[in-house]
Amino acid sequence: MVSLSIGELAKNGGVGIDTIRYYEVLGILLPVGRTKAGYRLYSETSLERLKFIRQVQRLDFTLKEIKELLDLRLSDTAKCSDVRKQAEAKIALIEEKEKELRTVKKALKDLIMACNASGNNVLANECPLLDMIDSKGE
Numbered sequence: 001m002v003s004l005s006i007g008e009l010a011k012n013g014g015v016g017i018d019t020i021r022y023y024e025v026l027g028i029l030l031p032v033g034r035t036k037a038g039y040r041l042y043s044e045t046s047l048e049r050l051k052f053i054r055q056v057q058r059l060d061f062t063l064k065e066i067k068e069l070l071d072l073r074l075s076d077t078a079k080c081s082d083v084r085k086q087a088e089a090k091i092a093l094i095e096e097k098e099k100e101l102r103t104v105k106k107a108l109k110d111l112i113m114a115c116n117a118s119g120n121n122v123l124a125n126e127c128p129l130l131d132m133i134d135s136k137g138e
Contacts, residue, residue: 003032009047013050015054028063052070053070057071069083069088112134114129
């Protein structure tokens with residue numbers, strides 16, 4: 001079994017040492033042992049897990065959700081349908097975010113149109129775009 005130090009694991013996994021330590025606190029990436037001096041040791045399996053975590057983060061899963069996926073993966077009773085439910089829930093969240101972003105985009109376009117209508121020579125402190133944003137906060 002190849003033993004990796006925390007620094008080697010971090011470098012090979014493309015993260016910082018503090019990230020590895022944080023993942024340990026969360027219980028999603030634990031050392032396989034320690035040296036006599038107390039330094040953490042990791043295995044190739046740890047590196048594979050770290051790469052899995054990073055890949056799932058790219059799919060917009062939170063660390064809490066990643067822990068749930070890892071727990072499912074290690075479970076003797078969890079089914080593929082349980083993992084699918086997690087993915088479907090993530091899609092629902094993404095669709096909600098998309099809806100919110102479309103609303104924000106439309107509001108910004110409306111503000112830009114108001115700004116364009118006032119001309120380019122208006123001073124920033126009189127900009128209708130900023131005035132509209134300010135008035136929407138009330």
